[in-house]
Amino acid sequence: MRKSIIWLVGVRVAAALLSVLLFSGVTTANIIRVKNTQNENAGINAVLNRAQAAEAAHYKWSGNLSNALYAGTEFTGSTDPTTCVLGQWLYGEAGTEDAEILALREKMEPLHKQLHESAVHALDLLSANAPEAQAYYQDTISANLTTLVGLLDEVVERGTVLNEDSMAHMNGLIRTMHVLCVICLILALACLISLVWYVFTRVVKPIILITNSSRPLQEGNLELTFAYHSKNELGDLVNTLEKSMDLIHSYVEDLNRIMSQLAQGNFDVATSAPFIGDFKSIETSLDSLTATLSGTISNIYHAEQKVSGHAEQLSSGAQQLSQGATEQA
Structure with missing residues (x-):
């Protein structure tokens, strides 16, 4: 099965990027959750502070009214239920979505x-009948205040529970965030280490091996031996180099054979196989050379034959002249 370097490196790079993105996403999500929990906790603390402040304020309000009814001092408290601390909470934002606290709020x-x-009614009674106003204070106002404070105590207790739960939830979120961040960080490091290891062992190291195996080529040695073979791009490179060296080596052997035949006087030679690519010009030049040499030698041979024929004629004529001279003598 072919294993593409580009694909395998791309997978590791994508895994590393996804790990980093996952790490960032998990960290951001947990930070947002912690922030939301902090906001919720702040709202609960605000409710607790208001409830505790309302208790203290209404005890003070009750004492002020009691002094006015029993000691005849001036009542400086508020008779408007919307202006006190508790009234601002009851008629304003609840600050929480807890159903139990909202139910207590409706009761209060x-x-x-x-x-x-x-308080208005008691002060009106005070001017007409002080004992009746005092009795009204004891029977109605004190009882209502006790009930109201009891409800506020329930709000405080519920708020305390919610605050503790919120803190526990926040601590759990922080622990979870730490664990997830460590896991994502380990995953990202593993992907990066895998990427570096793969590039070094499957890319850099084979390239160095192929380079060292190709060094004899610069010394004119075509007998190359590659120890690396793989079904990837570098394996294709090695196969291409091996086939190229085999082809060039066959051309060199063919040229040696042709030159040897030419040295032996055989000019009727040709390449054993067609040359391809840029080597085609060598084949063309070689064919032209052999054809030219063959033609030249042929012309020399024919000239030699003619000279030999003329020499024989001259020799025959000389013999005839010599014979004629002898006969005349």
Whole structure:
């Protein structure tokens, strides 16, 4: 099965990038979750602070009203249920989505309104009948205040539980974030190490091996031996080099054979196989050379034959002249 270097390197690079993106995504998501938990915790703390402040304020409000009814001092508290700390919370934003706290808030609203309105009634009774106003304070206002404070205590208890749960949830998120970040970091490092290892062992090292195996070529040695073979791009490169060297070697042997035949006087020679590519010009030049040499030698041979024929004629004529001279003498 062919294993492409480009594909395998691409897979490792993609895995490394995905690991980094996963690490970033997990970290960002956990930071957002922690921030949301902090905001929720801040809202719960605000509710707790308001409930505790409301208890203290209404105890002070009750003491102020008691002094006005029993000691005749001026009542400086508020009779408007919307202006006190608790009223601002009851008629404003709840600051939480907890169903139990919202239910307690609904219970407190009419009771709180009645408590402030009862102060007006008690002060009106004070001018007409102080004992009745004091009795009204003890029987109605104190009872309503006790009930209201009890509800506020429930809000504080519930808020404390929610605060503890929120802190535990936040700590759990932080631990989870640490674990996930470590896992993603290890995964990213593993992908990067795998990428570096693959590039070094499957790309760099084979290239060095192929380069060293090709060095004899610069010294004119065509007998190359490659120890690397693989079904990838570098394996294709080695196969191409081997086939190219075999082809060039066959051309060299063919040229040696032709030159040997020419040295022996045989000019009727040709390449054993057609040359290809840029070597085609060598074949053409070689064919032209052999044809020219063959023609030249043929012309020399014919000239020699003619000279030999003329020499024989001259020799025969000389013999006849010599014979004629002898006969005349």
